[in-house]
Amino acid sequence: NGQMRPFPWNNMALMTLSGAKGSNVNFSQISGLLGQQELEGRRVPIMISGRSLPSFEPYDTTLRSGGFITQRFLTGIRPQEYFFHCMAGREGLIDTAVKTSRSGYLQRCLGKHLEGIKVNYDYSVRNYDGSILQFYYGDDALDVTKQKHLKQFEFCANNFEALLARVNTQVLDFIDNKRALKYNKNNKDKSSDPVMNKYNPCKYLSSVSELFYEELEEYIKQSSHHHRSKDDLVLKFNGSTLKEKQFRALMWLKYIKSLVEPGEAVGILAAQSVGEPSTQMTLNTFHFAGFGAKNVTLGIPRLREIVMTASKSIKTPTMTLEMKQNLSIEEINEFCKNSSQLTLFECLKSIKVKENLLNQNGKRFKIYKIQLEIIDSSKKKLIEKVIQSKFINILLNLLRKTSKNIHDVEINSIKDTMVTTNNNEDDDDQVKRKELVTYEEGDDEREGEDIEGEDIGEVGKERDMEKEKEMGDEANATLTLEDNNSILKKEFVHGYSFTSNVCSIELAFSADSPKILILELVEKSVKKTIVSEIPNITRVYPIENEASNDQTKRVATEGVNFKGIWDHFDLINLNSIYTNDIYSILTTFGVEAARNALMKEIGSVFGVYGISVDPRHLSLISDYMTFEGGYKPFNRMGMENNTSPFLKMSFETTFGFLKQAVLSNDIDLLDSPSAQIVMGQPVKGGTGSFDIRYSI
Known part of the structure; x- marks a missing residue:
C-alpha cells in the first residue's frame, strides 16, 4: 500500500x-x-x-x-x-x-535433566528410575504433533470416507466400546472421576479427555446441518448423510490414533521445545519505565531465573491484585498511596549540612550540623519518632561503614570530652556504651559454586542485599520517642533538637579525622529510612487491562507479601491474587499451585515474543521441577538427588561426583541413557523400550 x-x-x-x-x-x-x-x-x-x-x-x-x-x-x-x-x-x-552460549547452556541443562523421561505402555510418564511424573502424558495422553487437527470436527465430517479408509476397522474387535461409553453417560457431573482415570484410552472406546468429550458433544449439538431420523440423529455434510453414532465412533478412533507412542522420549522433546525457541529471545532485560507500567524481567534472564536457578528471591517480584467492583477510582488511588512505601526523603522539604570547628579543653573537633526540614507539620510526631528510632541508627551505620579510619579510641575521647563539658552522661553510662564493631568487608567467598560463572555475580548481589538489610535492621525497630539524653548517648552524636518543622542533629569527630561527605550519607540514609510500608512492597499502582472489554479494576505491586495484602480483604478479591514469584506461591499455597504458576510463567516468557510452546512440554518441565515437593532447579544442585552417578558425572564436575559416588559406595543400575551410552549399551527409549524374544 x-x-x-x-x-x-x-x-x-x-x-x-x-x-x-x-x-x-x-x-x-x-x-x-x-x-x-x-x-x-x-x-x-x-x-x-x-x-x-x-x-x-x-x-x-x-x-x-x-x-x-x-x-x-x-x-x-x-x-x-x-x-x-x-x-x-x-x-x-x-x-x-x-545469548548463543547462554541459550545453548540452558538447553543442555534441560536435556541432561530430562533425558531419561519417557512414556510407558500405560501412557504414564516416568523417569529412568521408575518414578512417576505424570499418570498421563500432558494429562490427555495425546501426541503433540498428532493432536494438531484432532478438534477440526467440520473437516473430519466432510471427509468421513477418506478418514474411514485410513482406519483399520478390525481394531474395533479388540476394543471395548461399551464400558467407557456407559461410564460417560452415567457420570456427567464433575464430582466423579474422569473416565480416563478408570479406563485406559487405548483399550476402551470413548475413553477420551473431558475437554475433547465436551467439545465433540457441543459440536454435534450445535451443528446446523442435522435432522432426526427414525432411529438416530443424522448429520448432513456436503449432500452426504452421517449417523451421529458413526461420527462419534470415528472421532474416538481418531483420538486413539492420536495417542502418544509408548517409549517416546518426551523429556528430550520438552527440553528441545523450550531450549530452541529461547535462541530467538533477546538476552537483555527490558524494563518498562514510567508510571502505571510494570518493571518485569524478560527473555533469557527470566527463563534462567525460573528454570536454571529456581531463585528464591527474583529480580522483579510483582503481584497483580483484583479490586472489588464497588470501589471508585479515588478509593483505589487512595489504597495505592497508603500501601506504597513512604520514605523519609519524600517527607522532607530540604536537607542542609554545616561544618564547623569546635575548640574545647585544648582539643579541636569537627562538628557537622544536619538540618532536616519537613513538609507536612501534621506528621511531625510520626516523623520525629522515625528520625529517632530509625534514621539516626541508619546514618551511624553508614558512617561506620564508610569511615573505617575513625577508630573507637578517637570516638571515646570525643565522648569523654563532651560528657565532661555538657554533663550528658555519668561514668557508669560510659562503661555501658556500645562498642564499635569492625565494618570492613572481606572478599565474598562462595561456599559452593553455582552452575556457571555469571551466577557468582547473582550470589554476590544477594549477599550485598542481605548486608544492606542487616544495616537497616534498625529500620524495623519499634517507633518510640526517645529523650535527648538517650539520643546523645549514641556514638558520634553531639547534639539533637526538634523545633518547629526543623530537626537538627550534630555529629562530632576529631579534627584530624579524614574528610567525610556527610550530605551524601544523609541523602542515602533518608532514602533508606521508611516511614510507612507493607513489608517487602515498595510500590502499588493501578494498571490497565489488556482486553478492552475487561472492566475489572486491577492494581500491581513491586514486591510480594501475601500476608500483608490479606489484611486488606475488604478492598481486594483474595481469590484472584497472582504473583510471578514462584517460591512465594510454593511456601504460601503449596506445590500444586507452584506447578501451575511455573507453567504460566514459562509460557508467558515465550508469549512476549509471539512464540507458543505446547502446554504438554511446559507441564512436564513443571512436574519435574516440583516432583520432590519443592522447587528443583535445572543445575548441578538439582542433580544431587539423581540415582545414576554416571548421569551426574556426564553433566558437570565429573571428579566431584565420582569422588562422592566412591565415598558413599553408590551403585549405578545402568538405567539412565547416559549410563547406558557410557557402558556401550542401547538406550531403553523408543524402539529400545522392549526386547525381542524368539525361539532358537
Whole structure:
C-alpha cells in the first residue's frame, strides 16, 4: 500500500508477501522510513553536554536528535542517522553473540535433566528410575504433533470416507466400546472421576479427555446441518448423510490414533521445545519505565531465573491484585498511596549540612550540623519518632561503614570530652556504651559454586542485599520517642533538637579525622529510612487491562507479601491474587499451585515474543521441577538427588561426583541413557523400550 507500483507488479512487495524472503519491516525500512532506534529499550541517551550528538543543540527535543530516522534505505540516510543506526546495530550484534552460549547452556541443562523421561505402555510418564511424573502424558495422553487437527470436527465430517479408509476397522474387535461409553453417560457431573482415570484410552472406546468429550458433544449439538431420523440423529455434510453414532465412533478412533507412542522420549522433546525457541529471545532485560507500567524481567534472564536457578528471591517480584467492583477510582488511588512505601526523603522539604570547628579543653573537633526540614507539620510526631528510632541508627551505620579510619579510641575521647563539658552522661553510662564493631568487608567467598560463572555475580548481589538489610535492621525497630539524653548517648552524636518543622542533629569527630561527605550519607540514609510500608512492597499502582472489554479494576505491586495484602480483604478479591514469584506461591499455597504458576510463567516468557510452546512440554518441565515437593532447579544442585552417578558425572564436575559416588559406595543400575551410552549399551527409549524374544 502507498507504493507507486502496487503488488503484484512491485517486485519487492511480491518477494515479501509471497514469503520468499524478507519481512514487512525490511520492506517498510527500504521504501518508507527506518523509524525509532532503540538502545537498551530507550531512546538515544544524551551526553554530559546535553546533546545526543555534537551536531545537535543542547537538550534538543526534536524527533531527529532522539534517534527517530525519517529517511529510508532506498534514497540513503544522513550521517547523524547513520551513526544512531550503527549504535542500535552494534547492540543487536553483541546481544546475538552473547545469548548463543547462554541459550545453548540452558538447553543442555534441560536435556541432561530430562533425558531419561519417557512414556510407558500405560501412557504414564516416568523417569529412568521408575518414578512417576505424570499418570498421563500432558494429562490427555495425546501426541503433540498428532493432536494438531484432532478438534477440526467440520473437516473430519466432510471427509468421513477418506478418514474411514485410513482406519483399520478390525481394531474395533479388540476394543471395548461399551464400558467407557456407559461410564460417560452415567457420570456427567464433575464430582466423579474422569473416565480416563478408570479406563485406559487405548483399550476402551470413548475413553477420551473431558475437554475433547465436551467439545465433540457441543459440536454435534450445535451443528446446523442435522435432522432426526427414525432411529438416530443424522448429520448432513456436503449432500452426504452421517449417523451421529458413526461420527462419534470415528472421532474416538481418531483420538486413539492420536495417542502418544509408548517409549517416546518426551523429556528430550520438552527440553528441545523450550531450549530452541529461547535462541530467538533477546538476552537483555527490558524494563518498562514510567508510571502505571510494570518493571518485569524478560527473555533469557527470566527463563534462567525460573528454570536454571529456581531463585528464591527474583529480580522483579510483582503481584497483580483484583479490586472489588464497588470501589471508585479515588478509593483505589487512595489504597495505592497508603500501601506504597513512604520514605523519609519524600517527607522532607530540604536537607542542609554545616561544618564547623569546635575548640574545647585544648582539643579541636569537627562538628557537622544536619538540618532536616519537613513538609507536612501534621506528621511531625510520626516523623520525629522515625528520625529517632530509625534514621539516626541508619546514618551511624553508614558512617561506620564508610569511615573505617575513625577508630573507637578517637570516638571515646570525643565522648569523654563532651560528657565532661555538657554533663550528658555519668561514668557508669560510659562503661555501658556500645562498642564499635569492625565494618570492613572481606572478599565474598562462595561456599559452593553455582552452575556457571555469571551466577557468582547473582550470589554476590544477594549477599550485598542481605548486608544492606542487616544495616537497616534498625529500620524495623519499634517507633518510640526517645529523650535527648538517650539520643546523645549514641556514638558520634553531639547534639539533637526538634523545633518547629526543623530537626537538627550534630555529629562530632576529631579534627584530624579524614574528610567525610556527610550530605551524601544523609541523602542515602533518608532514602533508606521508611516511614510507612507493607513489608517487602515498595510500590502499588493501578494498571490497565489488556482486553478492552475487561472492566475489572486491577492494581500491581513491586514486591510480594501475601500476608500483608490479606489484611486488606475488604478492598481486594483474595481469590484472584497472582504473583510471578514462584517460591512465594510454593511456601504460601503449596506445590500444586507452584506447578501451575511455573507453567504460566514459562509460557508467558515465550508469549512476549509471539512464540507458543505446547502446554504438554511446559507441564512436564513443571512436574519435574516440583516432583520432590519443592522447587528443583535445572543445575548441578538439582542433580544431587539423581540415582545414576554416571548421569551426574556426564553433566558437570565429573571428579566431584565420582569422588562422592566412591565415598558413599553408590551403585549405578545402568538405567539412565547416559549410563547406558557410557557402558556401550542401547538406550531403553523408543524402539529400545522392549526386547525381542524368539525361539532358537
